[in-house]
Amino acid sequence: MQRQDPAILIIVLAAAVLVVAAIFASGCTAPVEPAPSASTGEAWRTIHFKDVRTGETLTIDGFSGRPVILYAFTVSCPICTRQQKEITALKSALGDQVEVIGLDIDPGEDSETLKAHIAQNEFKGYYSLSPIEMTQSLLDEFGPVVITPASAPVIAICPDGTARILDTGIKPLDTLRAAVTSEC
Numbered sequence: 460m461q462r463q464d465p466a467i468l469i470i471v472l473a474a475a476v477l478v479v480a481a482i483f484a485s486g487c488t489a490p491v492e493p494a495p496s497a498s499t500g501e502a503w504r505t506i507h508f509k510d511v512r513t514g515e516t517l518t519i520d521g522f523s524g525r526p527v528i529l530y531a532f533t534v535s536c537p538i539c540t541r542q543q544k545e546i547t548a549l550k551s552a553l554g555d556q557v558e559v560i561g562l563d564i565d566p567g568e569d570s571e572t573l574k575a576h577i578a579q580n581e582f583k584g585y586y587s588l589s590p591i592e593m594t595q596s597l598l599d600e601f602g603p604v605v606i607t608p609a610s611a612p613v614i615a616i617c618p619d620g621t622a623r624i625l626d627t628g629i630k631p632l633d634t635l636r637a638a639v640t641s642e643c
Contacts, residue, residue: 485532504620508562508587511570511576517585519560519616522570526639527558527616529591533565533608534576542611542629543582549635550583557639559584562592564606617643 504519519529528546532539543561548560559585563573570588578584589597597605597614601624605612615638621633625638 468588474532501596501600503593503600506590506593506596508588508590508593509613510585511573513585515585517560517587522558522560523620525558525643526556526618527560527585528635529562529616529622530610531562531564531594531605531608531616533563534568534572535565536608538579538581538611538629539608540576542613543580545630545632545635546613547581547583548632549561549639552632552636554641561586562593562597563587564589564608566591613638615639615642619643 480526501540507518509516514582519527527639528549530542532543532544538561546559546561549557563586568588573586573588574583594606601614601621604610604627605614606625611629612627613625613635614622615625615631615635616622621643625634630638
């Protein structure tokens with residue numbers, strides 16, 4: 460049996476440790492439950508979720524006739540926080556002309572953590588811990604990008620109910636405004 464060079468083993472081990480550390484340090488990953496056997500399609504529109512600040516139970520369909528920005532995030536993701544600031548700027552600019560709904564898709568985060576995150580950043584809109592069924596249905600409808608917080612996933616829902624996921628990356632105020640006004 461041939462003996463391995465210890466320097467090569469150390470380099471390989473160090474690289475593996477760095478990759479694992481980078482994944483955990485990013486704060487932009489969320490565990491995903493396995494997909495159910497049947498597709499949940501557009502069930503995300505009718506699944507009930509609870510606003511963590513008011514306790515109000517809502518559905519996306521409850522906002523029909525109005526433009527909605529729906530986005531998935533995790534509290535620990537700095538990219539998500541940057542996107543949420545742009546979304547709050549949109550809500551400030553358009554007021555009641557748009558609804559914004561943030562879904563925390565990290566099953567390890569709780570409502571107290573989410574409420575503290577909202578308060579600390581003065582975010583506007585509705586915020587909920589995403590029910591697993593809703594997360595799965597969004598995944599079925601829009602693909603894996605919707606559960607990739609580092610992609611800053613944002614869905615624009617027009618008053619007629621049509622919905623589309625916007626390009627990945629942080630969307631500035633003007634892009635968000637166009638998505639729910641001139642592009643709807």
